[in-house]
Amino acid sequence: MFYKISVSIFYLFIFSISFLFNSAVFSQDISSDIERQISELTESEIINKAFQFILDYDDQTVANQIHLNEIPAPPFMEERRAERFAEMMREFGLENVKIDEEGNAIGRRPGSIGNRTIVISAHLDTVFPMETDVTVTVVNDTLYAPGIVDDARGLTTVLTILKTLEELEIQTDQNIWFVGTVGEEGIGDLRGVKHLFSEHGEQIDAFISIDGSNDTRIVNQALGSHRYRVTFNGPGGHSWGAFGTANPAHALARAISHFENEASEFVAEGPRTSFNIGRIGGGTSVNSIPFSNWMEVDMRSVDQERLLQIDDILQASIQKGVDEASEMRTRGPELTVDVEMIGNRPSGEIDPENQFIQRAMAATYYFGNEPNLVRSSTDSNVPISLGIPAMTLGGGGSSGGAHSLDEWWYNDEGHKGVQRALLILIAEAGLQR
Ligand SMILES: [Zn+2]
The missing domain is CATH 3.40.630.10 (Zn peptidases)
Incomplete structure (x- = not known):
C-alpha cells in the first residue's frame, strides 16, 4: 500500500514538473x-x-x-x-x-x-x-x-x-x-x-x-503484416452417396477454431499483435461435399519476432485442421492444403x-x-x-x-x-x- 501511494505521488511530481516545463524545453530530445x-x-x-x-x-x-x-x-x-x-x-x-x-x-x-x-x-x-x-x-x-x-x-x-x-x-x-x-x-x-x-x-x-x-x-x-490465402482441397462428392469422404470445409472450420483459441491467448500479452480471418469461401452446393474451401488471413504486429510467432501458430492450426478432418474420414484420400502468402510487410x-x-x-x-x-x-x-x-x-x-x-x-x-x-x-x- 505504502509503495503504491509513494509511486503515485512520485508520478504526480514528475507530471507536474513535465507540465511546467513542457512547452519551454520541447526540443530537449x-x-x-x-x-x-x-x-x-x-x-x-x-x-x-x-x-x-x-x-x-x-x-x-x-x-x-x-x-x-x-x-x-x-x-x-x-x-x-x-x-x-x-x-x-x-x-x-x-x-x-x-x-x-x-x-x-x-x-x-x-x-x-x-x-x-x-x-x-x-x-x-x-x-x-x-x-x-x-x-x-x-x-x-x-x-x-x-x-x-x-x-x-x-x-x-x-x-x-x-x-x-x-x-x-x-x-x-x-x-x-x-x-x-x-x-x-x-x-x-x-x-x-x-x-x-x-x-x-x-x-x-x-x-x-x-x-x-x-x-x-x-x-x-x-507496422508489419503477413497475409495468406489458405486453400483446403479434397476429392469432394455427393453429400449422401460419398458420405465419409474427407471434408475441406470441416478442415477449414477446425483450423480457424484452433487458430482463434491459440492466437487470442498469444496476443493477450506483449507488444501489440492482431489477427483476422477476413474472407472464407468455396464449396459447390448444399448437397455436395466440397472439393475446395479457402480463407484469407491477415496478421499484424509492431514486432517482427511476434509476427513470426503468430505466423507459426497459424501454420500449426492449419495443419491440425487438415489432420483432424482427414482422420475423421471413413473413405477416400486425405485432404491437402495449399498455403499461399499474399502479403509480407516487415x-x-x-x-x-x-x-x-x-x-x-x-x-x-x-x-x-x-x-x-x-x-x-x-x-x-x-x-x-x-x-x-x-x-x-x-x-x-x-x-x-x-x-x-x-x-x-x-x-x-x-x-x-x-x-x-x-x-x-x-x-x-x-x-x-
Ligand atoms: Zn500511400
Whole structure:
C-alpha cells in the first residue's frame, strides 16, 4: 500500500514538473549538434531562396499534382504514370533517369562527394481500378479526386524538390535518387521498394517516402503484416452417396477454431499483435461435399519476432485442421492444403535518437509544429526492417477520404510540407560549401 501511494505521488511530481516545463524545453530530445545544423541551414541564403522558390512554384506544384493524378495507375498498371513521372524528371534537368525492371521510375542526381545515397520517393500506384474516374475537380483551394492525396501529393512533392535543386543549382555532398515506386498499396505488397532494396540493388543509405499530406507526422516505425490465402482441397462428392469422404470445409472450420483459441491467448500479452480471418469461401452446393474451401488471413504486429510467432501458430492450426478432418474420414484420400502468402510487410523501427530522425524532428519544429513519431505501413517498412534509416512524411496541406472515391486535398499552406521535406533531405545529403 505504502509503495503504491509513494509511486503515485512520485508520478504526480514528475507530471507536474513535465507540465511546467513542457512547452519551454520541447526540443530537449534533439541533440544540440542537430539543432545547430538545422538552424545553420535555415539561416543560410540558399535555403531561404529554396523556400521562396517552393512558395512561388506552388501553383505549378498543384498543377503537377492534378496532371499526374489524372493518369490512372491501378496496382500492376503503373506504367503510364511511371513514364510521365520519368519524363518530368528529365524536363526538370535530370539526365540519368530510367525505369527499372520492376517498374520504378528512378532519377539519379550525383553528389559532389557521393559516397552515400539518399532516396526521396513517392508511390505511383493507387488502390483504384482502371475504370475509376480520376479526373480532378477543383473548388476554391480544394481538389477532389480518388488518389489526389495518396499519393499524387507525394509525387508532386518529390518533383518540386527536384525542380528547386535544379533551378537554384543546389549541389549536395551526397547522391540523391528521386523515385516513383510501384506496388505500395494492398496486393502490390511493396514490390517496388522491395526491388530497390533487394540484394542485387545498389546501396541506399537513407530513405524518405512522401505519402499523404500530414506535415507534422514522421513515420519511423513500421507496422508489419503477413497475409495468406489458405486453400483446403479434397476429392469432394455427393453429400449422401460419398458420405465419409474427407471434408475441406470441416478442415477449414477446425483450423480457424484452433487458430482463434491459440492466437487470442498469444496476443493477450506483449507488444501489440492482431489477427483476422477476413474472407472464407468455396464449396459447390448444399448437397455436395466440397472439393475446395479457402480463407484469407491477415496478421499484424509492431514486432517482427511476434509476427513470426503468430505466423507459426497459424501454420500449426492449419495443419491440425487438415489432420483432424482427414482422420475423421471413413473413405477416400486425405485432404491437402495449399498455403499461399499474399502479403509480407516487415516490422521494425528507427530509433528517435538516430540522426536522420532527429533532423526530421528539428525541421518539423522549425515550421512551428511538434513532430509526431508514428507507426504505419508504408514503403518505409522495407528499409526500416533492414535497419536502414528511413521515414515517411506527408507532402503538406490537409486531406481526407484516402482510399475512397471522396478523397480530397486542401491547399492549407501545402508549400510548407514541401519545404520541410526539402530541409530534411538537404540536412541529410549535406550542402556543398
Ligand atoms: Zn500511400
